[in-house]
Amino acid sequence: MFLEFDETLRNKFLNLLDFPQKEKDLIISFLRKFKNREEFYLTGGSVRALFTSEKITDLDLTVKENVVDLVLFAQKFLNYHFVPLSPEWGIYRLAKGKNTIDFTSFRGETIEEDLKKRDFTFNAMGLPVKALFENRFLILDPFSGYKDLKEGVIRAISEENIIEDPLRILRGYRFFAYGFGKIEEKTRNFFRIHKQKINRCAKERILQELLYILISNKTFETFKLMDEDNLLTEIFPYLEKAKGIPQPTFHHLDVKDHLLETLRWTEKILENPQKYLEIEKTDEMENEDFILSVKLAGLFHDLGKAYTFEIKERITFYGHEKVSAELFKIMAENLRFKKDLINKVCNLIKNHMRPFHLLNEKEKGSLTLRAKRNLIKDVPYLKELFIVCMADSYASQGPDKEPDYEERLRTFFHELFELKEQLEKESQKKRLITGDDLIKLGFKPGPLFKEILQDVEIQILEKKFVSKEELLEYIKEKYSKEKL
Known part of the structure; x- marks a missing residue:
């Protein structure tokens, strides 16, 4: 259940931590203060990143008890903005610039019960905070997420978790778009069965996942897969x-x-x-x-x-x-x-x-x-x-x-x-014919002005007239009947 790694993985974590250096130092100092605390874990993407080399811009910290005291202490220590995401569920956020640190209470009595409620196996690993400061670098991996990452398998922990938050369906395709591997067939079947539930999710959450997929370099492959699973038409x-x-x-x-x-x-x-x-x-x-x-x-x-x-x-x-x-x-x-x-x-x-x-x-x-x-x-x-x-x-x-x-x-x-380049160059030049010139010719301001000026622009581009005098004669001859 616990996997042990050498010192290089600890160093990798510090290198991947994509926070301003001063704030990174403060975060490490904050975590060091709790190096002896049991039941205090880093979870989610920041642990997964150790094996995928993703930059870590967000941290997820999970603690068994006293989460409010912990997050308020962290807010003062780090000088981050405090956001109570879902206090009823014990979920709080600290934010500053592009970085966030989420604090949550265990969902269940143990960390294993908490991880069991996550979306995919590779997101259900936990790094004890104390392991950052000990000789042994241990990672809790109760659902073989490390193995699935190595083998390129996107595997849902359970059907129940998909039903609980159907957005996880779209997240599964997003992980496919970013090269985490193939979606395991049983998981794809969960997605097919519960595809209609996706529209129960907040539109803003659906949009964010779609944007991730659309800016990836595997949008077609991902949408094709979603189409095969009859999800694409649920969204579009x-x-x-x-x-x-x-x-x-x-x-x-x-x-x-x-x-x-x-x-x-x-x-x-x-x-x-x-x-x-x-x-x-x-x-x-x-x-x-x-x-x-x-x-x-x-x-x-x-x-x-x-x-x-x-x-x-x-x-x-x-x-x-x-x-x-x-x-x-x-x-x-x-x-x-x-x-x-x-x-x-x-x-x-x-x-x-x-x-x-x-x-x-x-x-x-x-x-x-x-x-x-x-x-x-x-x-x-x-x-x-x-x-x-x-x-x-x-x-x-x-x-x-x-x-x-x-x-x-x-x-x-x-x-x-x-x-287009020629038009842009012409627009920077002083106009041969202006609205004032048209007024002097007896034309009244209105839609005809725009029509005449556009016509003049074409005549100049086609090099039919090169002087102001010639253009004025052309305008008088062509548009004199429309003055009134």
């Missing part, structure tokens, strides 16, 4: 109707599988944008908001197809972009996603077809500079749109798909980037 219910919806021969998958395949490609592109987009990977592309927006837009970009599907002479999905954005917004608001992120993803979803339409116009010779400029103005997230559209294309491999389509789409996006 509108996905259910997408199953089995056929698509035109440009595609090789039904709508639901296409959405998951697009998610897979967004991850591949994010990992290696040079290969698929011919652009360098930037810090911006590793930003959490960037990653979340492209993965969510990729996963839900065609969600509305299930609700706009028609067969007349051929399969159509008229207006599916707008419906997709509306359905995503309903789900995202329900899950408490940030408003700014929801708006960004909706923008990407609503506009994801426009680059394909513009490319088609370009290849027919009818594409205008104005149409390209309007797309750039309407979608401030051109790089994110690039990834979503390329992922959508790579995820469509039907018999009528042109083999060089991605190359043509990539070339077109690079043209858009060049135009």
Whole structure:
């Protein structure tokens, strides 16, 4: 039940402790004061980290009795902010910056009874505080969590614990996403049986686990697993109707599988944008908001197809972009996603077809500079749109798909980037025509002002006029009838 390790593991604990050095010293000093206290343990992630090398930013301390006295002493000693999480259950938190220290009373008479109520075996190990200051470094492991960590097994301690807190279902998939191993089959069966209970959990708790999964590099694999276990549609219910919806021969998958395949490609592109987009990977592309927006837009970009599907002479999905954005917004608001992120993803979803339409116009010779400029103005997230559209294309491999389509789409996006750069340079220059000039010509301020100024911008970009005088003559000739 107790595993013994050498001095190196103690040193590893101190090295992994990711607190400011002054606070780390205070924490060790605080713990040393209780080196002779029995029934006082470090538990949870900070013990697991000894074997996974995760940085320890949070500590979980479990004590048999007098937890209130202990946490109040620690609060004064460490000068942390005191948060009474659940006093009725003996759960308290100290917080400062990115770090937290949780104090809990044993759930049960013994530490073994307490650990038995945890989620997974590798989270049910206990490190006696006194072991940090003794020659023998002992870890209590009543459920073989160390063995499961080494063998890459995610194993629930009991079905009862899953029922008690169904969020543990989502936590299990999160541990899969972060490479802790495969979910043991019996545990997966618990997840399948109790999947509907997940929606009893607070939306904020569900969201936090989803965010962990979405920013991992195994989102597709994890969501695919969740889909196999029928959990994905419990969280994102509108996905259910997408199953089995056929698509035109440009595609090789039904709508639901296409959405998951697009998610897979967004991850591949994010990992290696040079290969698929011919652009360098930037810090911006590793930003959490960037990653979340492209993965969510990729996963839900065609969600509305299930609700706009028609067969007349051929399969159509008229207006599916707008419906997709509306359905995503309903789900995202329900899950408490940030408003700014929801708006960004909706923008990407609503506009994801426009680059394909513009490319088609370009290849027919009818594409205008104005149409390209309007797309750039309407979608401030051109790089994110690039990834979503390329992922959508790579995820469509039907018999009528042109083999060089991605190359043509990539070339077109690079043209858009060049135009965007040109527009930004022009915007920094002093305007040849201003609102004052239009007033002097007799125009009244209003919607027409915007239309004329945008027209002028296009004329300058197309180099049709280079002087103010020429532009003023052009405006008078074209818009004189609209003055009134």
